[in-house]
Amino acid sequence: MTNRFSDCTSLLKDHKVLETLSEFSPEFVGSIPIGVDLPQSDIDIICELRPSILKVLESFSSYPGFQLSEKILGNVSSIICRFRLGSEKVEIVTQNISPQKQIAYQHMIIEEKILKDKGETFRLSILEKKKEGKNTEAAFAELLGLEGDPYSSLLEYGEKK
Structure with missing residues (x-):
């Protein structure tokens, strides 16, 4: 049995996703890091929202399924970026809060x-x-x-x- 967290971490590293987001303090969160994920669970990444993030998120636009949207999550305005890395769905949520303080x-x-x-x-x-x-x-x-x-x-x- 493979460790999905390790596989996803390698995938993110191979595509330089966390490196690309580094100035926004990215955190890999959700069900995968704690081992309660299902095969269809997204790779969830949270970041701090800063003015330059839109340009950085748009750098993922060449990936399949790329979408960029705004939404209120937990009463906090958020920018959400979605795309696919191979068979994995990635969701990046940015909020104007330090990632460690995000819900x-x-x-x-x-x-x-x-x-x-x-x-x-x-x-x-x-x-x-x-x-x-x-x-x-x-x-x-x-x-x-x-x-x-x-x-x-x-x-x-x-x-x-």
Whole structure:
């Protein structure tokens, strides 16, 4: 069995994606780095939004499926860049916040700690919930018995721990 995180990291390195984004403090986040990904999970990268990022994101326009859009994520204005690297989908989200303070990063750190504390059986249960169609945060919230919005309840859970 291959390690998808290592494979994706190599793919990003081969295509110089993180190197291209280096001035924006890129972080590889989401389900792949913590091992709760499904085959169709995106490579998620977050960056800090700065005036020069549009030109840098447009440098990926030669890749298949390239799209650039603006969206509000968690009440934060975001620029999203999507494209494919071979069979992998890449999604780069930039916000005017340091990557370590972005919700995607915070969720990943909280989820990683929960997985470490709860073990392999819990991780496999997360994967089962995701196979049923739940996203990562909803799967964690359900298995932890958290109420309300899974995104905010997971952050609150992490703050309490």
